[in-house]
Amino acid sequence: MSRTSDRADGDIVRDFLSVADLLEEPQLAQLYAYLAREGEATVQDVMDDLELAQGTAYSYVNRLVDAGVVDITDDEQPRRYAAREIDLTVTTATGDREYTITPALIDAVGRRETDADIDTYIGRHGVAGLATALTYAVARERGEVTHRLMAEDLDISPLAGEMILQALRPVVHEHYDIEEAGAGLDELDIDNGDAADDA
Amino acid sequence: MSRLHIADTGLFVAMGQSSNSRYKAVRRFARRNDVTFVLPERVYEELTVDDPDAEEVPIDTAIDEGWATVAAPLEFSEPVVSRVMDGVQRYIANGDDRPADGVERADAALAALAAQHLNAGTATEVYIYTTDIAAGEGAKTVLASEGYGDSVTFVNGFRFIEDLVAGDS
Numbered sequence: 201m202s203r204t205s206d207r208a209d210g211d212i213v214r215d216f217l218s219v220a221d222l223l224e225e226p227q228l229a230q231l232y233a234y235l236a237r238e239g240e241a242t243v244q245d246v247m248d249d250l251e252l253a254q255g256t257a258y259s260y261v262n263r264l265v266d267a268g269v270v271d272i273t274d275d276e277q278p279r280r281y282a283a284r285e286i287d288l289t290v291t292t293a294t295g296d297r298e299y300t301i302t303p304a305l306i307d308a309v310g311r312r313e314t315d316a317d318i319d320t321y322i323g324r325h326g327v328a329g330l331a332t333a334l335t336y337a338v339a340r341e342r343g344e345v346t347h348r349l350m351a352e353d354l355d356i357s358p359l360a361g362e363m364i365l366q367a368l369r370p371v372v373h374e375h376y377d378i379e380e381a382g383a384g385l386d387e388l389d390i391d392n393g394d395a396a397d398d399a
Numbered sequence: 400m401s402r403l404h405i406a407d408t409g410l411f412v413a414m415g416q417s418s419n420s421r422y423k424a425v426r427r428f429a430r431r432n433d434v435t436f437v438l439p440e441r442v443y444e445e446l447t448v449d450d451p452d453a454e455e456v457p458i459d460t461a462i463d464e465g466w467a468t469v470a471a472p473l474e475f476s477e478p479v480v481s482r483v484m485d486g487v488q489r490y491i492a493n494g495d496d497r498p499a500d501g502v503e504r505a506d507a508a509l510a511a512l513a514a515q516h517l518n519a520g521t522a523t524e525v526y527i528y529t530t531d532i533a534a535g536e537g538a539k540t541v542l543a544s545e546g547y548g549d550s551v552t553f554v555n556g557f558r559f560i561e562d563l564v565a566g567d568s
Contacts, residue, residue, distance in 0.1 A: 317454075324452055343532035344494050347409065348503035357450040358505070362412045366530065369557070381532045382555030385562035388526065389552075390432050 219286055219301050221267060223309050223327045230310030231260050232269060236283040236303045237374065240273055243281075299331035304375035308334055308368055317367035336361075337368035341378045403522035405509050406436040406467070408445045409530025410556040417457045424563040429466035436467045436528070439512050441505035443469045473511050483507070483514040483541050490537035506531065510538035517547050530556040 222229045234250060235241055241249075246257045261281055264270035274280040289300045299305075308330060312319040322330050336350040351361035372378060414422040429436065438446075438458070446458045461467035475481050485499070487507035492499040509527050516522035525547075529535045535553035542551045 320452060339495070340531065340533070343536055346491060346503070346506050346531035346533050348506050348531075349491070349495065349497075352503060357448050357453060358408060358445045358503075359412070359448050359456070360450055360453040362409050362445075362530070363453055366409065366412055380555070380558070382529075382535050382553045382558060384555065384558035385566070387552070388554065388559075390434075 219269065219306075221263075222269065222306055223301070226310050226313045228260060228264060228310075229306045230313060232264060232283055233303065233307035233310045235264075235270060235281060236307070240280045240282045242278040244278060299328060299335075301331070302375070304371055305331050305334055307374065308371045311367075311371065315367050317363050321364045321367070330364075333364045334368055334371065337365050337372050338376055340365055341369065341372045341376070343381060401522050402434075402524045402526065403513065403516050404434050404436050405470075405512055405525060405527045406438055406442070407509055407527070407529035407531065407534065407556065408442050410436070410528045410559075411446055411456050411458050411461070411467075413530060413556055413560050417460050420567070421560050421564055422457070424567050425560060426461070426464065426466060427567070428563055434466065436461070437470050437512070438467065439470050439505065439508040440472060441508050445505065470512055473508065474515055477515060477518060479514050479518045479545060480511050483545060484511040486541035486544065487511070487534070487537040490540055491533050494533050494537075506534045506537070509534060510541055513538065513542060513551060514545060514547070517542070517550055522550075524550050524552075526552045526554050528554045528556050528559060 222232055231246065231250065234246065238245070238249075243254070243257050243261055246252060246261060247254055250257070252260070261270065265272060265281070269284050269286060270281050271284055272279055273282045283303070285303070286306065287300060287302055305327075308318060309322070309327060312322055318330070321333065325333070332354065333350075336345060336353075339345045340347065340350070347362040347365050348358050350365065351358040354361070410425075414425050416422065428434065443458065446456045458467065462469070473480055473484075475484075484504065484507045487510045488504065489499045491506055509529060513522075513525040513527060517525060525542075527535060527538050529538075532555070535555065539548075539551055539553045542548065
């Protein structure tokens with residue numbers, strides 16, 4: 201094997217390990233997802249928007265920079281940071297399954313801090329299981345599958361399926377273009393009274 | 400003119416616990432407009448399953464409060480009921496390239512219940528509230544092919560609740 205390909209392999213392994221860290225630590229995943237969403241931000245923005253103490257914010261940002269998943273885009277003070285695009289396909293040891301680590305998945309993992317349903321699901325099915333659920337969540341928002349088909353495929357109860365699909369819905373709408381389907385209240389042709397009646 | 404409001408599992412999951420503003424907004428809507436949400440039996444079974452991984456859904460509270468109820472079993476002896484059932488199963492299967500008999504029948508039960516009431520004349524207008532777009536679109540398409548296109552509305556459960564909550568604030 202040539203030295204060049206050794207180096208390329210080394211880069212891939214290094215990338216993988218940094219991404220694995222992100223998936224292990226929801227706070228880092230949350231920060232990465234924030235930077236991916238904002239495009240660019242300063243540590244002050246991070247402190248304000250994610251309500252982190254200054255020391256914590258600096259330490260997290262530096263860890264992401266060291267891991268190579270966040271770049272410094274402007275070295276003038278205050279420094280600005282941006283997320284690097286991540287798209288890594290992982291095959292499980294048995295080779296029977298494959299999933300892709302995307303910013304959407306990292307965002308979903310980051311939400312386990314604040315979303316009990318996502319936290320429960322990862323606890324039960326792991327990050328790989330959440331990755332699978334996320335692909336179903338995208339397909340369901342596109343009108344390709346229902347929560348019952350997902351539940352049947354994954355051998356979970358339809359209720360548990362519906363709960364994780366609903367928990368992942370904001371992630372899907374954040375990262376994918378989804379056309380709106382079905383009627384809202386306005387198209388219901390029901391006069392919902394006047395809000396003032398509601399004493 | 401009588402209206403029938405058929406609710407799927409996702410609508411009740413999206414409302415959350417009875418203390419929460421989404422649940423209260425839907426309850427207020429139901430009371431103000433004299434609406435009772437009707438659940439196909441299979442939907443009720445899904446909502447009340449004993450699953451330690453899933454948080455309990457307060458469907459029995461809604462039933463006790465009088466704005467939700469469970470439908471009687473479907474009358475499959477009515478040809479239109481079984482036709483709509485099969486039609487929706489095929490529609491959903493096509494969307495995901497799987498055999499129609501591999502599709503859960505509960506997905507099609509929403510539309511079948513609508514067909515039963517439209518056919519019997521016990522409803523002239525039906526609203527189907529679901530968070531599964533495939534089930535909602537499938538119901539609308541198949542019921543239209545039975546001549547009920549103008550009588551059926553697929554209500555997106557998420558949009559419905561979001562609109563109600565926004566209107567309340």
